[in-house]
Amino acid sequence: MHHLIYPMRTYLIVSGQGEETNVMAADWVTVLSHKPPLVGVAVSPKRYTHRLISKYKEFVISVPGLEMLRDVWIAGTKRGPSKLKEMNITLVDSTKIATPSIKEALANIECKVVDARDYGDHTWFVGEVVGYTYKEEAFKNGKPDVMSANFLAHAAWTDFVTFEKKIYKSE
Numbered sequence: 313m314h315h316l317i318y319p320m321r322t323y324l325i326v327s328g329q330g331e332e333t334n335v336m337a338a339d340w341v342t343v344l345s346h347k348p349p350l351v352g353v354a355v356s357p358k359r360y361t362h363r364l365i366s367k368y369k370e371f372v373i374s375v376p377g378l379e380m381l382r383d384v385w386i387a388g389t390k391r392g393p394s395k396l397k398e399m400n401i402t403l404v405d406s407t408k409i410a411t412p413s414i415k416e417a418l419a420n421i422e423c424k425v426v427d428a429r430d431y432g433d434h435t436w437f438v439g440e441v442v443g444y445t446y447k448e449e450a451f452k453n454g455k456p457d458v459m460s461a462n463f464l465a466h467a468a469w470t471d472f473v474t475f476e477k478k479i480y481k482s483e
């Protein structure tokens with residue numbers, strides 16, 4: 313059934329710290345509240361990431377562009393921190409939490425876990441956004457700039473898409 317909700321945007325979830333830093337791909341990410349700023353991500357207990365988010369109670373949502381597709385695929389198909397050796401990403405300090413951000417990402421949203429609840433075969437981690445960084449060229453005047461950044465979406469298992477370089481105005 314869930315393929316009927318696709319295409320969905322794809323994100324990278326950074327968890328852990330130091331040698332134990334890990335990155336996985338995640339589609340099931342959403343904003344939950346404006347004030348306080350809350351976001352949610354569904355992570356299967358089978359993921360190494362699940363263990364790290366449960367342990368450190370924080371995570372970063374990194375926003376990859378199309379240029380990071382190869383890294384997204386490695387993050388989404390390999391298990392555990394050793395995959396980072398195969399990836400072409402640079403980990404940088406986050407502003408408010410110990411879990412690092414990804415330099416190449418269009419944005420990094422730093423979250424502290426405020427709730428974790430199991431729904432079926434996934435755990436829904438709720439994070440309060442405590443900091444963020446972003447690339448100026450990807451977000452102009454408080455809006456994503458689809459003309460200059462290639463925001464990535466996931467269509468089907470091996471299939472990814474990006475957005476048209478065009479804005480359709482509603483009025």
Ligand code: FMN
Pocket residue numbers: 322334335336337338339340341354355356358359360361362384385387388389390391392393434466
């Ligand atoms: N797994 C989840 O638990 N939740 C997701 O939302 C999710 N979305 C994914 C999106 C894409 C594009 C891909 C390729 C995979 C996705 N996965 C998701 C699967 C994990 O990314 C994958 O199992 C990964 O290898 C887990 O890494 P880890 O064990 O190092 O945490």
